[in-house]
Amino acid sequence: MKRRVFFVSDRTGITVQALGQSLLTQFPDTQFNMRTLPFVKNQVAARNAADIIRAAREEDGVAPLVFSTLTDPATQYIIANSNEHVFDLFGTFIEPLEDALGQESSHTAGRMHGMADVTAYERRLTALNFTLSHDDGLSLRDLSESDVVLVGVSRCGKTPTCLYLAMQYSLKASNYPLTEDDFERSRLPPALENCRDKIYGLTIQPEQLSRIRHERRPHGAYSTLAQCRREVSLAETMFRNEKIAFLDTTTVSIEEIAATVVRDRGLR
Amino acid sequence: MKRRVFFVSDRTGITVQALGQSLLTQFPDTQFNMRTLPFVKNQVAARNAADIIRAAREEDGVAPLVFSTLTDPATQYIIANSNEHVFDLFGTFIEPLEDALGQESSHTAGRMHGMADVTAYERRLTALNFTLSHDDGLSLRDLSESDVVLVGVSRCGKTPTCLYLAMQYSLKASNYPLTEDDFERSRLPPALENCRDKIYGLTIQPEQLSRIRHERRPHGAYSTLAQCRREVSLAETMFRNEKIAFLDTTTVSIEEIAATVVRDRGLR
Numbered sequence: 060m061k062r063r064v065f066f067v068s069d070r071t072g073i074t075v076q077a078l079g080q081s082l083l084t085q086f087p088d089t090q091f092n093m094r095t096l097p098f099v100k101n102q103v104a105a106r107n108a109a110d111i112i113r114a115a116r117e118e119d120g121v122a123p124l125v126f127s128t129l130t131d132p133a134t135q136y137i138i139a140n141s142n143e144h145v146f147d148l149f150g151t152f153i154e155p156l157e158d159a160l161g162q163e164s165s166h167t168a169g170r171m172h173g174m175a176d177v178t179a180y181e182r183r184l185t186a187l188n189f190t191l192s193h194d195d196g197l198s199l200r201d202l203s204e205s206d207v208v209l210v211g212v213s214r215c216g217k218t219p220t221c222l223y224l225a226m227q228y229s230l231k232a233s234n235y236p237l238t239e240d241d242f243e244r245s246r247l248p249p250a251l252e253n254c255r256d257k258i259y260g261l262t263i264q265p266e267q268l269s270r271i272r273h274e275r276r277p278h279g280a281y282s283t284l285a286q287c288r289r290e291v292s293l294a295e296t297m298f299r300n301e302k303i304a305f306l307d308t309t310t311v312s313i314e315e316i317a318a319t320v321v322r323d324r325g326l327r
Numbered sequence: 328m329k330r331r332v333f334f335v336s337d338r339t340g341i342t343v344q345a346l347g348q349s350l351l352t353q354f355p356d357t358q359f360n361m362r363t364l365p366f367v368k369n370q371v372a373a374r375n376a377a378d379i380i381r382a383a384r385e386e387d388g389v390a391p392l393v394f395s396t397l398t399d400p401a402t403q404y405i406i407a408n409s410n411e412h413v414f415d416l417f418g419t420f421i422e423p424l425e426d427a428l429g430q431e432s433s434h435t436a437g438r439m440h441g442m443a444d445v446t447a448y449e450r451r452l453t454a455l456n457f458t459l460s461h462d463d464g465l466s467l468r469d470l471s472e473s474d475v476v477l478v479g480v481s482r483c484g485k486t487p488t489c490l491y492l493a494m495q496y497s498l499k500a501s502n503y504p505l506t507e508d509d510f511e512r513s514r515l516p517p518a519l520e521n522c523r524d525k526i527y528g529l530t531i532q533p534e535q536l537s538r539i540r541h542e543r544r545p546h547g548a549y550s551t552l553a554q555c556r557r558e559v560s561l562a563e564t565m566f567r568n569e570k571i572a573f574l575d576t577t578t579v580s581i582e583e584i585a586a587t588v589v590r591d592r593g594l595r
Contacts, residue, residue: 062428070582070583070586071582071583071585071586072586073345073495073582073586074342074345074346074349077341077342078342078346078396078416078417081342081396081398081417082417082420082421082424083424084398085398085421085424085432085433085434086424086428086430086432086433087433088430089428089430097586097587097590098583098586098587098590122427124424124427124428128346128349130349130352130353144423144427146420146423146424148346148416148420149346149349149350151419151420152350152414152416152419153350153353155412155414156350156351156353156354156392156414159390159392159411159412160330160354160357160392162354162356162357164353164354165353165354165355166353180580183581184487187486187487187490191462191486194459218455218459219452219455219494222455222490222494223494226487226490226491226494226581227341312448313451313494314338314339314341315338315339315366317339318338318339318340318341318365318366319365319366322365322366
């Protein structure tokens, strides 16, 4: 039987889920049945969550694992009393932090939707709209307004990375697909000349590129291994000639590509 | 002086940053200067990170706060010895978890890029491509292949939510913008008839909608408060008539809208 696991959060649960899952990968011999209980924002919601946890305990005959990131102590108290294995990923660190900072914590639930958050929210939406309207070099006119411009052959991972950069880092990310015209010149495309300091190159192994392209367009030269090899080789030559930093995306997740671009370009 | 904070991760740092920032909001009287050190994957990278932390300590004359989620104990050891205030958000829970599960942890760094991850990666890219090609009702033909279809007036938050649903939950999310034709009928648009069980409605306060639309298109009826009031009212009437669950996105973040849709529609 799979061991039941609950992730309990007063917001979306993304963070407690990510950290909890990462902890559970340290126990590869056990299979887990995971469920996220988001928006446990008050004591009523906490009692509902505690009921779900107790019911699972009864049904399975074994205590589930519960990971929580609740900021309100009263709400956490209800969850902590629902079950013997509750891992409080938030409260565990409050006292040590109070010691380190020499002050008491405010013990309040996450303060959201203040003015700072409205501004952050709008910056993010602006970035996302910018990125959507600059996908695949659709609008070159104001490329130079970008925070970062990803350059590479078609289907090497530019679009998902741009969307993630906009969503997660609120960066105006645009992308420029390299085409035959650019390869012939073997120089930086003229459109990119005045945003040279914002460019980051992406590359990919030709075999993987061919596979990805084949799914999209199985016929014609576009997806053949020969064509992919040629384009990747010409793109990498151009990156080297122009001294553009670039990253091989073949075995790297979208999050990791984005974090690498942010670090290497010194963004934020 | 702002208290220096470092988030140290062997991957992107998104999780340690989210949890660390959430903990720091409990200390509203202190200002923090935060920096993320991602990809601390081995002892060389850990020693570099430790040097950065020690340099900050020396420069500020006060120990920074360090939050880490390193899975490799040897790497964590180097960070833990760099500074007196290191909060090990990962290792802290390994022993209690070993006790709860009655087994030893494997003490290995995050196992990524196995076959399971490749499949997950491809499912996610498929979802993202699907979502991009179904943005704003562009392609109605295979709407029914969607996992979820967001319905609402123009600019109420459908597109960013769809992208987040695809990126974070690997869901094929499409969206359908309600237009005059739909309002006149006051019924579910015919295109949506055969995906009724996948529909989720979004609404927004007319004042906010008018403000958002005004930024995009300042002239004409589109962004006037009267027009926004009318559209929102007609959309909500339709949702009620058709018994479609809907959410007001006015003060809700993209993550929260997405998590609500996932929970309410029982996805995953």
